Amino acid sequence: MGKLYLGHELTPGSRLLRPLRDSSGHVLLQTGTILTERYLELIEQWGLQDALLLAQRPSEARIYDHVTRTHIIDAVLQTTIIDQLADIFNNITSEKALPIATLRNSAALLVREIVAHKHVALDLSALRNLDEKTFTHSLSVAVFAIASGVELGLQEPVLMELAMGALLHDLGKTKVSPAILNKPSHLSVAEREIIQQHPRWGVELLRERGYQTSNVLLGIYEHHERCDGSGYPLGSSDTQISQIGKITAVADFYDALTSNRAYRPAVAPHLVVEELIANSLTLFNPDTVWAFIRSLALYPVGSIVLLDNGERGEVIGYDREMPNRPRVLVTRDTADRELEIPFEYDLMQQLNRFIIKVESAT
Template identity: 30%
Template sequence: MASVSISQLKMGDKITQDVHTPLGSLLFYKGKVLLQRDLEILQAFLVTQVSVDRPEDYRKMKEIEEAQEATAGDAASPVSASFYEKYDKMVALVKKAFKDALVNEIPMMGLRSQLELLIADISDYNILTFIPRQMKEREYMYHNAVLVALTSYCLAKWQGIQQKELMQVALAGLLHDIGNAKVDPDILFKPSSLTREETEEVRRHTTYGYNLLKNVASLNEGVKRAALQHHEKIDASGYPLGVKANQIHQYAKIVAVADIFHAMTLDRTFKKGQSPYPVLEQLEEESFGKLDAEYVQTFIRKVTQFHHGMIVRLNDGRMGEIVFSDRNHPTRPWVSVNGVIINLVNERSLFIQEILLK
């Protein structure tokens, strides 16, 4: 063990004592193996000395880096290997269900059983920071289905929906886009703008989905209506039926919030995902006449609730620590950067690009 100055640290050094920010928040736990981004964080917070153990063979550093990057979500919020395994299996089952929906019955028993196992570890799931370990091209809609299921479950619970209904809400999220199984993949994954006819075909995934689910006895009406109505809007400007707020099922309103958030933050074949904080602000704007304002406000308040001490990267590249959150502006906290407090409410050109540590 040796106390090493920051300038002498290398990727692969193993920390032997917890490291804290000047304000006392935990930066890294004892035992962490440092990656390049970690070295940048230490420098940004003016840490001068770190106690480390050094492996003798630095040829192994690349292997260490790749192994840690394979579990990318743990940088901001530790995610257990068990949760990732259950998540990956859930994605695989959803992918199979989309294929089965065209020729066979949807395998509801298997989907529900795996979803229950995944939700049993819901404490490992952080909506703002969770990143799938791997997401192949053209698998966006399967990952979106699983993430929308988990997020819908959380939002329903925060809204006080009865415990006995929470699994049905999660299933509504999981199956909301099942109708895409009947849409031509060449249209779904078309890199250029869709024609009017193609846009209409994509919109039919809502009615396709409802028809696939309407005779499934294990699903309640809310799950089926969510597949049909998750693109409806409060002001009746949505589709497929253009119904108003009081005609949109509660499950569909919940799924709509979760779906929009993940659609905007997930990487897609032809579009890189956005930072969650600007997306939350866009969701807030959408709540005026488009989405259910109560659900949107609950969602934003809850996902930003544990700000203090978070280590973040701003969109100008600087790293800092969240030191205060104004509940009237939950997406724009105060961030300490090298001892200087930046109030993001006033600095409108800046926003949180990435959460590095929680």
């Protein structure tokens, strides 16, 4: 059992027993969130330091269920979709017939596979091993988006449109110079203005080919829009952005930041999750952010991970509400020597420990 505390009375390691909401009822932090120093700073920034919160302090007992298994998307289906995307992207400006219909069939299989495993978190680690990064990103965004849509209760016809929009969201980049796309330093103002046209160009390219499905085109057009109006190409705000656009935006943001880019290395997943939560009242829709967080295995069970102190271990489970803080069975010490007696970290309790790298996936 928890108690009611004022926001400023809580300490790192406290666990929320009810969602933290703003004055409009939007969920800022979900039930089960373990409060780190960063989350406590956000509570103060949100002006909720004097709000009454039902929570448990670290010394109070708590019980929660861990996810102990995940699902990997069928490898043949992954490769098929990658090949179909390559065909479309490479031939969009030619007169060659595009396999849009066959991609739609593959997207239907992808949707059905994710729906069939909706009670098991999805493991995308295998995608990181595929060679074609551009199309791997598109597939990853589609899987993230579909899984988030399932969490939000979307029906299969809408999930299909969401999937197609996510798979084709970067199609407009075929009109951007590779020198800009692969530039290893910051873009100039002029280059940034060119990049910011790619959602518009993607829609135009499909319309020129006779493709008119509105929700698919919305996913492409709105995946860089932000709820506070700071996005592009239109600078639309919260109520002007479709649900499909909001879902695709979160999926694209996460996968882009956790992937290596020419101008920066990949950011650790737990840091990107915290960034999403921190921006869930400004850049992103909070319900969409939490649906995303609940749906996927950020650190799949069975993964070998490197901790910030140099120890290594295997992920053995995690709380579905906080997948960025799993349980890790430590098997090697800081000098990479095998331990005679392994021991466990529960990163929801050990707040001074965190994963810096996945060394091998399941």
